[in-house]
Amino acid sequence: MNIHVQDEQYGQEAAPVSGFVELAPTIVSLEDLIPGVSGQAFELKAWHRAWRLKRSAEADLEPNGMTVEAIDEFQASIPWDQLDQAVFLYEQEGQPLKKGYPLRLYVPNGSSECLNVKSVVRIHFYYDHATTEATYGFKNQVSIEELTRKK
Ligand SMILES: Nc1nc2c(c(=O)[nH]1)N[C@H]1C(S)=C(S)[C@@H](COP(=O)(O)O)O[C@H]1N2
Ligand SMILES: [Mo]
Numbered sequence: 442m443n444i445h446v447q448d449e450q451y452g453q454e455a456a457p458v459s460g461f462v463e464l465a466p467t468i469v470s471l472e473d474l475i476p477g478v479s480g481q482a483f484e485l486k487a488w489h490r491a492w493r494l495k496r497s498a499e500a501d502l503e504p505n506g507m508t509v510e511a512i513d514e515f516q517a518s519i520p521w522d523q524l525d526q527a528v529f530l531y532e533q534e535g536q537p538l539k540k541g542y543p544l545r546l547y548v549p550n551g552s553s554e555c556l557n558v559k560s561v562v563r564i565h566f567y568y569d570h571a572t573t574e575a576t577y578g579f580k581n582q583v584s585i586e587e588l589t590r591k592k
Contacts, residue, residue, distance in 0.1 A: 442543050448566040450502050451493045458531050458543045464491045471530055474549045480538075482528035482547065489566065505571045509546050510563040510580065517556050517577035519548065526550060529561070551575065 443455040462468070465483030472479050485507070493500040503521060510516040519527070530538065530545040538545060541559035548556045555577050 442562070444543060444561065445563045446492070446566075447563070448493070448504070449568050450504070450566070451496045451500070454492075458537070461488065461529070461544070462531060464488060464495065466491055469528060471528065471547065474526065474528065475547060478530075478547070480530045480533035482530040485524055485527040485529060485546075488529075502568065504566040505568050506566075508563075508565040508567065509558050509561045510565070511558050512560040512562055514580040515558060515577070516580050517546070517558050517575065518572065519551070519556060519575040520572050523551060523575055524548065548575075553577070 443457055444461065445453065445455045447453045462483060465488045467484040467487045469482050469484060470479070471482045474482075489504070490500070493502075506518060506520045507524060508516060508518040526549045528547050528549075530541065530547055531543070532538070537543065544561040546556070546558045546561055551557075552575050556575055558577070
């Protein structure tokens with residue numbers, strides 16, 4: 442299954458999980474970040490830096506934030522300054538994820554556990570609107586407030 446990356450500055454690409462892992466400079470053990478959750482993950486910001494360097498000699502520009510979208514259309518938008526510790530979990534016990542395949546985002550110390558989006562298939566890096574708060578919910582759902590109240 443391909444994951445689609447769309448970056449407003451550096452273009453777009455679709456690649457399977459292996460294409461991401463290959464480029465990731467830093468692989469971490471998730472239990473070092475989040476006690477009780479095991480598996481191999483790669484650091485988002487280090488990966489994005491490597492990805493944009495591959496695409497452009499002038500790769501200094503950092504996004505204002507990232508939106509991830511899952512197979513079930515759950516999505517989250519997170520300002521860049523809240524993503525310093527964010528990782529994508531891609532493997533557990535040497536196997537593709539049983540829960541959250543193909544990629545699961547983890548945002549340690551994030552404003553909500555709800556930001557740990559499972560089954561991410563689209564990743565969008567934006568540069569224009571500087572949001573200050575992370576949001577999440579199902580795409581096309583009327584109100585995110587309604588969703589959070591239910592949980
Ligand atoms: N794709 C997807 N990811 C998701 C959700 C969802 O509905 N779909 N729910 C979120 C919410 S609201 C929470 S609280 C956590 C729950 O994680 P868990 O299933 O590991 O308990 O996953 C988040 N990631
Ligand atoms: Mo949640």
